[in-house]
Amino acid sequence: MTSGLLGAKQASWWQNLNRAEQVVAALIALMPLTWVVGAKQLPLLLGIGLAVYEIRRHGTLQLKRPGWMVGAVVAFGVYRFLSETLWGEPLSPSGLLSLLNTWVLPGFLLWYFQSRDIRVRPEIVAWSCLVLVGEMLLLWAGIHFVLGEPAYAPPLSLFGLLLGKGEQFFPGGGIGNFLHPYWPNDRVFGLARFGFFFGYPESFAVVMGFIALLFLDRKLPAQPLLLGACLFLLVLSGTRSAWLALPLVLAVRTWFTAGQVGGRALPLALVALVSFIALSVPPVTELVLDTVHQTAQATDKFRPDSSEVRGRIYTRTLERLGDEWLFGHGVPGPTVLPRYKPAALGTHSFVLGTLLYRSGAVGTALFVLYWLALAGWLYRTRAGRPPCALLAMLYISLVLLTKDFEVTEMLVLVLVALLREREAVDG
Known part of the structure; x- marks a missing residue:
């Protein structure tokens, strides 16, 4: 019964x-x-x-x-x-x-x-994300405690099999067609870095940051425990840019949600937009990167080679921006490490690499237009939207300083566009 x-x-x-x-x-x-x-x-x-x-x-x-x-x-x-x-x-x-x-x-x-004014209530997404977080914790527990985080050869996804992808996975060769939940040889706090179901750990960190912001907006049972689980999973990503970006976003959230959220939606939107524009200016970008590098010295000991190599990439990329400033270089430039293609100029940063270096002024203008239009639409339809909608844009903007834009980030933004109460009416 x-x-x-x-x-x-x-x-x-x-x-x-x-x-x-x-x-x-x-x-x-x-x-x-x-x-x-x-x-x-x-x-x-x-x-x-x-x-x-x-x-x-x-x-x-x-x-x-x-x-x-x-x-x-x-x-x-x-x-x-x-x-x-x-x-x-x-x-x-x-x-x-x-x-x-x-x-x-x-x-x-x-x-x-x-066109169809499609809406998905934030609490529905929050409860679904709660299930997803539970699945990831169970997967981590099984891999860590039962299997001992062994080295493995990632198998192909079903789509990869259909495409006839027979090659073996190797770092820097793309991960889209492989099932690669964790990186046994790349560790943080003695634990293997995880990407779970989202490819690279950096993309997984974007998802976890968004889920944490969403959980803060909803009254879920055992909310402190859920937030603790999100932070633990974020640590497993080993993504230092996310560790630094999320506290900044949380500070902005605390500031603008101290009073009535609806009355302060415009300043919040402006923060999201100004953050991206300001970080797209080369001198400002260089200053931010230097500041992040100094602030992250305490975490560099976990992956010291990453900071040094990224520093070389960013410095030499900045030096070459003026060579093809209008249309960009198109593709990544020469590598800063002999015989290691992933460490090429114009990589490891969407803002500095993909936009300014590879896309030039024309491509950057197109993306900024899209970013402004998306933020403007979220503001115009702000009634019934949770604060995490615009905060997710700010969070992604900051993380994109040190990673490229991938399918995962776009899917998060598409989901953000859906978050809205059914009865909300535009102002």
Whole structure:
């Protein structure tokens, strides 16, 4: 009898969700399954699924005229693709898939959400993320305590098998088609670094920072314990930029949520926008990087080679910005370490590397237009949105100083665009 009542309550809870909430809740809670299939291809699968669903149901996608946000993000993705191709990167199916999954299809998803005013209540996402955090803790416990964090050869995802990817994984060679939950030879506090279901540890750190901010906005049971779990997982990522960025974002949150959030939404939006613009100016970027390097000396002992190599990359990248300032260098430059391709100029930073060095003034302008348009839309539709919506933009802006922009960051932003109460009305 008790199990029957419990099942009825669960069914009732699920039925009270709208279709978008059901899809989002299932995708988050079933992230391990998506990872096995091929998490990097999630935008492609979502785009195809939405198109088929809408056409079968309505005969058309029923999309409104796209705004600046959609146009800018798609234009930036196409610009990056053409730039890499013209500067010598071979045209390949993987390059086309990367363009679609990172820029074009997320732009389509944002266009669809805007056109149909799709909303997902923040508490639904929070409860789904609670399940995801539990899954990651269980996976870590099994790998750490049961298996002892052994070295292993990462297997291919199902999508990787379908693409016929037969090569073995090697550092710097891409991870999108492999199941690589942790890095046994890269350790922090004596523990292996983890990326779980999100590829690289740095991308996983972006997800955990967002979840921590979301948990702060919701009244969940045992909230201090949940936040502690988020911080523990963030430590496992070994991402020092995230360790430094999250306290800054939390300080901003405390400042602007001390009074009524709604009345201070504009300053919060301005903080998010100004942070990105200011950090995109080369002299300011160099100053910030120097400050971060000095502040992070206490953590450098965990991965001392990383700070030294990154310092060389950033310094030499700054020196070469003026060579192709208008259209950028297109592709990464020479390596700062002989015979180690990943340590190339124009890498390890989206702001300094991908934007300023590889994309130049034209590409940077396109991305800044997208960033401003996204922040502006979040502000205009701020009624019913949690504070973590704009704070996530600030957090990602800071982390992108020392990592590249990947599918994971875009998916977090797409999720942020959905977070809104059903009954909220734009001001």
